[in-house]
Amino acid sequence: MHLWHLTADAPRTPHRVRPGEPVTLTIGTWPIEPGQQVRVQLRVEGAGRPRSERTIEARWERNQGPNSVWTASIGPFERGAKVTYTLTASSSQGVAAGPTVSFRVGPKLYLALLWHQHQPVYKDTRSASPRGSHVQPWVRLHALRDYLGMPAIVAQHPGIRATFNLTPSLLWQLDDLLDGATDRAWELSRTPPARLSSADRDRLLATFFDADHQHQIDIHPRYAELRARQARGASLDDREARDLQMWFNLAWCAVELRRGEVQLVTGERASMRDLVDKGQGFEARDFDRLEEEMHKVMRAVVPMHRTLQDEGQIEVTTTPFYHPILPLLIDTDRATIDRPGATFPRRFAYPQDAAAQVQKAIDHYKSVFRRRPRGMWPAEGAVSQASVALFGGARVRWIATDQGVLALSGRFGYQVSDPDVLCRPYRVVEGDHQLVVFFRDTRASDDIGFVHHRHEPAEAARMFVDDLRARFVDRLRSDDDRVLTVVVDGENAWGAYRDDGRPFLHALYRALEDDPDIETVTFSGYLDGDPARNLPAHGAGDQSRVDNLYTGSWIDEAGSKPGVDLGTWIGEPEENTAWELLGDARSFLDAQQATPASAPEAFEALYIAEGSDWFWWFGDDQDSGKDEEFDELFRMHLRHVYESLGAQPPARLWEPIVERVFVWNYGTSGVAAPAGFALAIRTSGPGLLSWQADGGPAHVALAKPVGGVMSGTVFHQATIGRPPPGARQLTVTFDGDADRDAPGFTTTLPIGAG
Incomplete structure (x- = not known):
């Protein structure tokens, strides 16, 4: 006589058992004989209860070919119970011993969810003043929307456990902002419009719409109105510029801050609702209030995570x-x-x-x-x-x-x-x-x-x-x-x-x-x-x-063979140039016999330059739409390695690694493209772009999505390379899709003298 269980035709249903769930055991025997019996010896222990044992008689269900099919019902069980059962079958021909099986009652699947949050070092560590020393605003802006709000949402769901990864470079910069440093976007926000230079106004138009158009801009009437003016190529008067300075920051505040008041773990309360309700006509005192509320939020980020970790809800x-x-x-x-x-x-x-x-x-x-x-x-x-x-x-x-x-x-x-x-x-x-x-x-x-x-x-x-x-x-x-x-x-x-x-x-x-x-x-x-x-x-x-952990990442480089790799950060000419500049700086420290103890500032600058973010944007496999900004930050940090030891940085560190690109959009309308730069045309959506230099042959390119990081904004852009030598102007036509908020246009772009 033979007995089997936990096969395709004799399963345990369900196989993984949750608390309170009845279980059916299906058992097969061979051959078919009169007087057969199948028994289940059941033992249950754990779950805070005394061990119990009992015998269950299985029920004959049917004969199937030369085999008999039996079932037995066990359970339900409490969470944490360890269930062990042994199957035996007997007939006039003898006894067949089946397997002994154990399982623990609990969820069928555990889920470990990790939210990763990171920013590269945007700070100019050798800046003479802490004000404006952070080149980019993303630490501050993501703190207002994400770094506090994400754990706060978990706290509202006691049954949820989650893990948050906060990188040290992010936390260090957040602490620096709370210690008196500011980013350049905030300094630009606070500058009265009457004191804005022409370059400042260009920066406003070029960067203060760096937010998701549908979910951060268009939902606010005044912000949407200002964006529409920018898209038409219109200039902003002082009142409009002031409102744009405010709305760029307000749009990045979490929805709970824009619509109400938030009780913070620090004991403070924060809200931007009154500023949102005001909508326009902002004054200097409004920026003072916004700064105060922003600091309340940023001060609460670390305490919120620390508290939830101490309580055991997050790691x-x-x-x-x-x-x-x-x-x-x-x-x-x-x-x-x-x-x-x-x-x-x-x-x-x-x-x-x-x-x-x-x-x-x-x-x-x-x-x-x-x-x-x-x-x-x-x-x-x-x-x-x-x-x-x-x-x-x-x-x-x-x-x-x-x-x-x-x-x-x-x-x-x-x-x-x-x-x-x-x-x-x-x-x-x-x-x-x-x-x-x-x-x-x-x-x-x-x-x-x-x-x-x-x-x-x-x-x-x-x-x-x-x-x-x-x-x-x-x-x-x-x-x-x-x-x-x-x-x-x-x-x-x-x-x-x-x-x-x-x-x-x-x-x-x-x-x-x-x-x-x-x-x-x-x-x-x-x-x-x-x-x-x-x-x-x-x-x-x-x-x-x-036995051997593969060398790879969570990225499979675009254009590479299938399978994760490290090609996003190495292997292309720009990436390799960056690695060699980094190697030169490291060799310089060796030649100076410098150590982290004897030259901490130099090594700190080196460690910053070793970050992945710079290499991510070098090469053609990733495109931020602003690669030149990361290029400059990378070389700035490398220059600091030399400068901190009183040495003159190599001339190569003043030369761009990425090709210099002039990005045309309505914010730069009328500005001549510098000679020697590659040209990129930014559009309002996908579509086909054609251009001619001085009435010459027509060329076409597809406006492709770029960006999607930092601000989360995806732009559409066509890179058309360097104009022909001696070209004086380009005629550009965009065949867009009005139904996708990408209207077409034709414009003339002047080319600067070489």
């Missing part, structure tokens, strides 16, 4: 200090680049710098949050086997990266389409150090960043949960607990959502709180367990080992 993680691509600091010659035509720069290999970036992040975290970080999100999810020793040596317990890294790790790779393979952490070992690695699901993560904003909030939340059910919950077959990792950019996506993403996030958290099969956890909570929530521990020793 706060960190990133190597200035967001470098660690594998490239360790050794650029070992980078994974597979784009046709890509080459390696002169070798850069400073693992000591990589280790310093990790340790500096830990030290900073301890000073801010009064504890050690347990986990890290490596910048851009970039990891390698060699990086394991850096994290493990710094006593980091876990990191996360992309499923694409797991797919290519080990000797033969991993089948990440199998939910039982992807939905689990793994253990990696390098020398004496070990580390737990979580691998994110790319699709679920990217859907939040790039898809769900197109749908109504409740529908988008349902789509997210339904997708997890279809791809994971309903397909898991292991009796072991499983955790799905989702890592998302937690700041740049929300401009594309209605009301700063608040309705979506509330709908998402409600859906997850109400779902009986999915439970949110922090990463460390999953590893350590939480008795109060009947969450068992899943320590490093419980995890399978990955």
Whole structure:
């Protein structure tokens, strides 16, 4: 006699058992014989109750071919219960022993959700004055919309656990702004219109509409009116300029601040509602009030995260200090680049710098949050086997990266389409150090960043949960607990959502709180367990080992072979030039026998220049629409390496790495394009652009989307290169789509003398 169970024709239904859920065991026996019996020896323990045992007689259901099919009902059980059962069958011919099976009652899937928030160093660290020392405003503006609001939303959903990654470079700049520094956009905002120079007014028109047009500009009548004037190429009078100075800042304030008053964890209250209601005709005192309210919000960011972490609802993680691509600091010659035509720069290999970036992040975290970080999100999810020793040596317990890294790790790779393979952490070992690695699901993560904003909030939340059910919950077959990792950019996506993403996030958290099969956890909570929530521990020793962690990131470079790589930051001519300039600065420090202890300012500038953000925008694979600004910041930080030691920076650091581009839009209408610059035409939407130089042959180009970061704004732009030598003017025609808010136009663009 033979007995079988947990096969396709004899399953346990459901296979993974949640609290309160009845369970049906299906059992098969062979051959068909009279007098057969099948029994289930059931043992239940845990869940805070005494151990219990009993025997259940299975019920014969039918004969199917030469086999008999039986069923037995067990449960329901309480959360945390460990259920063990043994099957036996008997007949006149003897006894057949079946398998002994155990499972723990709990959610069918744990969900570890990480929101990543980061800004590169926009501060000119050698500025003579702290006022205006931050070249860009994005730390301040995202603090007003995202850095406080995101954890505050979690706090309104007690059943949700989430993880927030706050990079040290972000927190350091936030602290600097609270200590008296300002950004140039705020200084420009505060300048009375009568004192604005012509260049200042050009900056207003060029940069003070850097916000999502649909969700941040058009919803405010006065701001929308000013944008319409800019689109028509009209100039602004002093009153209009003053209103634009205010609305750029107000539009970045979170919806809860614009519509009401917010009680802050610091005990203060903040609101911009009166300024929004005023709408126009702003005065100097209004800017004083806005500054006061902004500082209240920024002061509350760290205390909010610290409080929620201390209460156990969130985990706060960190990133190597200035967001470098660690594998490239360790050794650029070992980078994974597979784009046709890509080459390696002169070798850069400073693992000591990589280790310093990790340790500096830990030290900073301890000073801010009064504890050690347990986990890290490596910048851009970039990891390698060699990086394991850096994290493990710094006593980091876990990191996360992309499923694409797991797919290519080990000797033969991993089948990440199998939910039982992807939905689990793994253990990696390098020398004496070990580390737990979580691998994110790319699709679920990217859907939040790039898809769900197109749908109504409740529908988008349902789509997210339904997708997890279809791809994971309903397909898991292991009796072991499983955790799905989702890592998302937690700041740049929300401009594309209605009301700063608040309705979506509330709908998402409600859906997850109400779902009986999915439970949110922090990463460390999953590893350590939480008795109060009947969450068992899943320590490093419980995890399978990955023998060789692939060198990759969460990005597959555009135009490269399929599979994650590091080509976004290395391999193209501009990127390689930047690496060699960085290497020159590092060699200069070596030649000076400088150390972080003897030359801290020089090394700080070097570490800033090692950040990933500059390299992201070099080359053709990414386009911010403002690559020259990142180029200048990168070279500025490198110049500081030399200047801090009293040396003259090399002449190359005053020369642009990226090709100089003059961007024409209605804000620059009538301004001659400088000779020697490439030209880009910015349009109001997608469409076909044609141009002629001095009545010569016509050329065409497609206006493509660029940007999508910092402000979250996506522009459409066609780069048409350098005009022919001696050209005096271009005639440009844009064949747009009025139905997509992209009306066509024809204009003449003068070319400056060479």
